[in-house]
Amino acid sequence: MGTPDFASQSLEALFELKCKVVGVVSQPDRPKGRGRALQRTPVAATADGHDVPVYQWPRLSQVSYDQLTALKPDLMVVVAYGKILPRRYLELPRYGCLNVHASILPKLRGAAPIQWAVLRGHGETGVSIMQMDEGMDTGDVLLLRTTEIGPDETSGELHDRLASLGAQALGEAIDGLCAGALIPVPQNHDDATEAPKLAKSDGRIDWQRSAQVVHNLVRGMSPWPCAYVEMPQGALKIHETRIAMDQNSEAHKPGEIIAHHPDGPVVSCLDDEAVVITKIQRPGKRAVSGAEFLRGTAMPLGTMLGDL
Numbered sequence: 001m002g003t004p005d006f007a008s009q010s011l012e013a014l015f016e017l018k019c020k021v022v023g024v025v026s027q028p029d030r031p032k033g034r035g036r037a038l039q040r041t042p043v044a045a046t047a048d049g050h051d052v053p054v055y056q057w058p059r060l061s062q063v064s065y066d067q068l069t070a071l072k073p074d075l076m077v078v079v080a081y082g083k084i085l086p087r088r089y090l091e092l093p094r095y096g097c098l099n100v101h102a103s104i105l106p107k108l109r110g111a112a113p114i115q116w117a118v119l120r121g122h123g124e125t126g127v128s129i130m131q132m133d134e135g136m137d138t139g140d141v142l143l144l145r146t147t148e149i150g151p152d153e154t155s156g157e158l159h160d161r162l163a164s165l166g167a168q169a170l171g172e173a174i175d176g177l178c179a180g181a182l183i184p185v186p187q188n189h190d191d192a193t194e195a196p197k198l199a200k201s202d203g204r205i206d207w208q209r210s211a212q213v214v215h216n217l218v219r220g221m222s223p224w225p226c227a228y229v230e231m232p233q234g235a236l237k238i239h240e241t242r243i244a245m246d247q248n249s250e251a252h253k254p255g256e257i258i259a260h261h262p263d264g265p266v267v268s269c270l271d272d273e274a275v276v277i278t279k280i281q282r283p284g285k286r287a288v289s290g291a292e293f294l295r296g297t298a299m300p301l302g303t304m305l306g307d308l
Contacts, residue, residue: 001024001025001026001076001077001078001079001081001085002024002025002026002043002077002078002079002080002081003026003027003041003042003043003080003081003082004041004042004043004080005042005159005163006079006080006102006159006162006163006166007042007043007079007080007081007100008042008043008045008046008163009163009164009166009167010077010079010100010163010166010167010170011024011043011046011047011079012046012167013167013168013170013171014077014170014174015050016171017171017174017175019174021047021050021052022052022053022071022072022073023052023053023054023055023068023071023073024043024044024046024047024052024053024054024055025054025055025056025057025064025068025081026041026043026044026047026054026055026056026081027041027056027081027082027083028041028056028057028058029041029044029056041056044056055067055068060083060085060086060089065088065089065092068089068092069092073092073093073094074093074094074095075093075094075095075096075097075098075174075177076089076092076093076096076097076098077097077098077099077100077170078097078098078099078100078132079099079100079166079170080100084136085097085132086134087134090132090133090134095177096131096132097131097132098129098130098131098132098142098170098173098174098177099129099130099131099132099137099139100127100128100129100166100167100169100170101113101127101128101129101130101137102114102125102126102127102159102162102166103117103125103126103127103128103195104124104125104126104128104144104146105128105130105137105141105144105187106137106138106187106188106189106191106192106193107191107192107193108125108193108194108195109136109137109138109192109193109194109195110136110137110194110195110196110197111195111196111197112195112196112197112198113125113195114155114158114159114162115155115195115198115220115221116195116196116220117149117158117195118149118153118154118155118158118216118219118220119216119217119220119221120216121212121213121216122149123148123149124146124147124148124149125146125147125149125158125162126144126145126146126147126162126165127144127145127162127165127166127169128141128143128144129141129142129143129144129169129170129172129173130142131184138187138189138192139187140184140185140186140187141184141185141187142173142176142177142182142183142184142185143169143172143173143176143182144169145165145168145169147161147162147165152215152219152242153219154219154220154222154223155219155220155221155222155223156222156223198221198224198225199225200225202221202225203217203221203225203226203227203228204227204228204229204230205217205218205227205228205229205238207254207255207267207268207269207270207305208254208255208269208270209254209269209270210269210270210271210273211243211244211269211270211273211274211275212243212273214241214269214275215241215242215243215275218238218239218240218241218275219240219241222239222240226238226239227239229255229305229306230306231283231306233282233283234283234284235283236280236281236282236283236305236306237280237281237287238277238279238280239279239280239281239287240277240278240279240290241275241276241277241278242263242275242276242278243273243274243275243276244261244266244273244274244275244276245272245273245274246258246266246268246269246272246273246274247272249268249271249272249273252268253268253304254268254269254270255267255268255304255305255306256268256302256303256304256305257299257300257301257302257303257304257305258274258301259274259301260294260299260301261276261290262291263276263278263289263290263291264276264277264278264279264280264289264290264291264293264294265277265290265293265294265299265305267305276290277290277293278290280293282297
């Protein structure tokens with residue numbers, strides 16, 4: 001049971017393990033693009049390539065439960081499916097339901113653990129293979145694999161690495177399950193943190209924060225929903241930054257353009273810090289390097305970013 005790209009690699013891992021995949025459940029296909037044509041979910045498309053039946057119920061009901069029961073699954077694997085499973089679904093397979101979650105549980109429970117790991121400046125994250133219960137990512141952890149987060153790594157880059165790590169960990173967990181070697185470890189709920197779903201408004205930059213916080217926001221919001229500042233013509237998207245110093249911070253205001261670096265505009269942040277914007281996008285235009293943006297945009301020193 002899964003829907004996005006992140007889950008597709010886990011499904012492929014099941015095929016590589018020679019598991020007998022009797023069915024795949026995914027969210028309904030949705031219209032995308034300018035033509036609004038229905039687009040297959042990544043997991044459904046992967047299942048199609050292996051000639052496996054795909055079920056895409058708009059909601060879980062007696063119909064979905066009866067169809068799953070008829071499949072007589074020994075195990076259900078759930079990866080970013082997008083729906084909460086009631087108890088009767090969790091109890092349907094003989095070996096229960098395994099979940100691949102992209103964090104070191106109990107940290108970052110919820111829908112967006114990859115983005116929040118970057119947004120909060122974590123130096124490490126991982127994937128947890130969890131025995132599902134009725135709570136939100138609260139079940140016993142059966143297997144854990146960790147990885148460092150690079151100081152400039154984006155959520156998109158980390159997503160791809162964790163998708164691969166999750167698929168690998170799932171394979172190890174199923175081997176361990178078959179061998180009876182997995183030991184469930186209860187989570188310490190007192191240490192739990194949340195990773196709620198992101199909205200576009202979460203990407204708005206507050207220049208009255210440290211440069212590290214701004215940099216984490218930019219890379220955590222990449223590629224979606226993208227960090228931005230408001231301007232009269234619309235949102236100015238900030239795709240990439242790097243941390244710099246503001247040697248004359250007492251004379252500058254947060255959000256002020258204080259220099260034209262060869263790589264892009266330098267923006268003052270809190271205290272003695274600043275960021276260089278190295279990739280930026282005007283409304284309705286393509287993303288360009290900070291240097292190209294400066295060449296094509298009048299941005300005198302002292303400009304308050306957001307008031308262009």
